[in-house]
Amino acid sequence: MSLDKATVARIARLARIEVPEEALAPMARELDTILTFVEQLGQVNTDGVAPMTSVTPMRLRMREDRVSDGGDAARVLSNAPEAQDGFFVVPKVVE
Amino acid sequence: MTSNLMRGETGEWEVVIGMEVHAQVTSRSKLFSGAATDFGAEPNSQVSLVDAAFPGMLPVINRECVRQAVKTGLGLKAQINRRSVFDRKNYFYADLPAGYQISQYLQPIVGHGKLTIDLPDGSSREIGITRLHLEQDAGKSLHDQHPSATFVDLNRAGVALMEIVSEPDMRSAEEAAAYLSKLRTILRYLGTCDGNMEEGSMRADVNVSVRRPGEKLGTRCEIKNVNSVRFVRQAIEYEARRQIDLIEGGGKVEQETRLFDTGRGVTRSMRSKEEAHDYRYFPDPDLLPLELSENFIEEIRRELPELPDEKKSRLVNELGLSAYDAGVLVADKESADFYEVVARGRDAKLAANWVTGDFFGALNRSGKGIAEFPVTAAKLGGLLDLIANGTVSNRLAKDIFEIMVETGKEAAAVVEEKGLKQVTDTGAISAAIDQVLAANADKVNEYRSGKDKLFGFFVGQVMRAMGGKANPAALNELLKKMLAGN
Numbered sequence: 001m002s003l004d005k006a007t008v009a010r011i012a013r014l015a016r017i018e019v020p021e022e023a024l025a026p027m028a029r030e031l032d033t034i035l036t037f038v039e040q041l042g043q044v045n046t047d048g049v050a051p052m053t054s055v056t057p058m059r060l061r062m063r064e065d066r067v068s069d070g071g072d073a074a075r076v077l078s079n080a081p082e083a084q085d086g087f088f089v090v091p092k093v094v095e
Numbered sequence: 096m097t098s099n100l101m102r103g104e105t106g107e108w109e110v111v112i113g114m115e116v117h118a119q120v121t122s123r124s125k126l127f128s129g130a131a132t133d134f135g136a137e138p139n140s141q142v143s144l145v146d147a148a149f150p151g152m153l154p155v156i157n158r159e160c161v162r163q164a165v166k167t168g169l170g171l172k173a174q175i176n177r178r179s180v181f182d183r184k185n186y187f188y189a190d191l192p193a194g195y196q197i198s199q200y201l202q203p204i205v206g207h208g209k210l211t212i213d214l215p216d217g218s219s220r221e222i223g224i225t226r227l228h229l230e231q232d233a234g235k236s237l238h239d240q241h242p243s244a245t246f247v248d249l250n251r252a253g254v255a256l257m258e259i260v261s262e263p264d265m266r267s268a269e270e271a272a273a274y275l276s277k278l279r280t281i282l283r284y285l286g287t288c289d290g291n292m293e294e295g296s297m298r299a300d301v302n303v304s305v306r307r308p309g310e311k312l313g314t315r316c317e318i319k320n321v322n323s324v325r326f327v328r329q330a331i332e333y334e335a336r337r338q339i340d341l342i343e344g345g346g347k348v349e350q351e352t353r354l355f356d357t358g359r360g361v362t363r364s365m366r367s368k369e370e371a372h373d374y375r376y377f378p379d380p381d382l383l384p385l386e387l388s389e390n391f392i393e394e395i396r397r398e399l400p401e402l403p404d405e406k407k408s409r410l411v412n413e414l415g416l417s418a419y420d421a422g423v424l425v426a427d428k429e430s431a432d433f434y435e436v437v438a439r440g441r442d443a444k445l446a447a448n449w450v451t452g453d454f455f456g457a458l459n460r461s462g463k464g465i466a467e468f469p470v471t472a473a474k475l476g477g478l479l480d481l482i483a484n485g486t487v488s489n490r491l492a493k494d495i496f497e498i499m500v501e502t503g504k505e506a507a508a509v510v511e512e513k514g515l516k517q518v519t520d521t522g523a524i525s526a527a528i529d530q531v532l533a534a535n536a537d538k539v540n541e542y543r544s545g546k547d548k549l550f551g552f553f554v555g556q557v558m559r560a561m562g563g564k565a566n567p568a569a570l571n572e573l574l575k576k577m578l579a580g581n
Contacts, residue, residue, distance in 0.1 A: 016187055060384065061155060063156065063157060064157075065157050067124050067131045070141045071140060073138065075144075079149075086248075088246070090189045092238065092242075093188070
């Protein structure tokens with residue numbers, strides 16, 4: 001696997017992480033090393049083996065349909081850098 | 096069947112349409128949190144820390160939402176997948192606090208199904224359903240509250256949605272409109288979505304492409320978030336014409352997302368993003384696969400109500416209604432329920448005539464829903480009973496009905512109060528006939544010398560004299576006798 005700078009820039013953009021131009025090449029090398037490490041798993045033959053979804057023999061638990069939460073806008077907004085009239089306020093986003 | 100082809104400058108074109116409908120699941124609480132789902136609450140008052148994506152919060156699935164999705168799948172005659180998987184669909188937007196939407200990608204809860212659409216010319220056609228999956232709704236962004244800021248309300252964030260995807264089986268705006276209407280009807284019968292498009296409980300993304308008949312599929316455009324049946328029809332008509340004109344003018348259709356401008360009746364391109372979406376789906380590590388037992392599914396199957404197609408064929412085959420009347424009655428579950436109460440133990444056709452005629456007429460004029468309308472099914476039934484047992488004529492019943500609409504009273508009470516009871520007493524009718532004949536001696540002579548057509552005139556006069564209350568059969572019989580001169 002070999003990552004180029006453009007791919008790293010794209011991944012960073014998708015994750016909304018700002019990576020300065022000069023850091024792209026070193027990061028490409030680091031990510032490459034990680035990917036190479038992970039790719040060793042490809043040596044194991046997994047034909048016919050279903051992907052593992054949990055390390056414990058558990059099934060998805062369901063809850064009953066009851067209103068048991070909410071009703072506390074102040075708490076929900078407690079970490080918001082800006083709020084007004086019960087709304088989160090963010091820089092204008094228009095598609 | 097009439098041709099669906101559209102005519103262009105250079106020949107005929109076939110329109111190909113598929114639809115993705117987002118339907119809000121009817122449930123008290125959200126898909127993965129215990130916050131309420133009611134429409135129109137104060138901003139952020141129905142938000143759990145799970146919905147707001149606070150660190151460390153974990154989703155726990157709502158059993159009712161799963162049941163509703165399965166029920167919908169069964170209603171669409173679809174395959175229910177015993178095992179499905181929740182994935183994260185990653186993208187950034189202000190009203191999506193987690194940075195991803197929990198959805199289902201490769202392994203949805205419901206697979207292939209079908210839906211029969213009913214067209215205005217009386218024909219019907221089967222449309223394939225590709226899949227149905229469960230996912231979370233996003234929050235709501237308000238861009239018009241402030242010049243430089245967007246306000247975000249997360250009440251809707253995390254509410255369960257069913258995304259129902261059709262095959263590209265529709266060939267006209269008419270068929271697409273019929274599909275959306277029918278899907279809404281089925282969801283309402285099932286009680287799995289309220290189908291309220293004004294409140295956004297149902298929204299459609301419409302894929303439209305055009306091609307020469309028999310050729311391979313053209314490039315499609317997706318019209319996002321169309322929120323009424325009428326707009327679906329308008330948007331497709333506009334978009335198909337735009338694509339035909341574009342191609343015939345030597346241009347090429349670009350695959351893109353478009354918006355329908357309801358004010359101007361046109362679709363326009365949503366400025367294409369600087370880069371294409373890359374959702375990087377992967378299984379949500381917070382959620383195990385959803386595994387359903389055969390028992391769970393069977394229990395839901397047993398609860399399925401009678402669906403519109405079955406109800407329609409029962410009304411036609413067992414109650415003898417016309418396909419048209421039956422279609423009108425089953426199109427809306429409330430109407431169908433109302434009709435069935437009125438018809439129970441009564442003349443089914445008479446009931447259908449009254450419900451689709453006078454009742455719907457008055458209901459539409461009132462602008463009210465069936466539930467708030469003063470004449471209930473039991474009251475209308477009471478009126479039909481009075482017709483059946485000869486207390487009132489069908490004509491008089493119409494007047495009584497109007498009074499019932501105004502006052503909300505029982506038919507029998509109106510008859511009593513206004514003295515509208517039909518007169519079958521031959522003495523009273525004879526007396527009225529005597530008066531009319533005496534007052535119109537010249538016409539009586541004309542009648543007797545062969546002008547039969549005057550019979551109707553005499554009937555009208557006697558009816559008027561009796562305030563419309565004479566039993567028509569008795570009146571006819573007596574009048575005939577008395578005109579004959581005995």
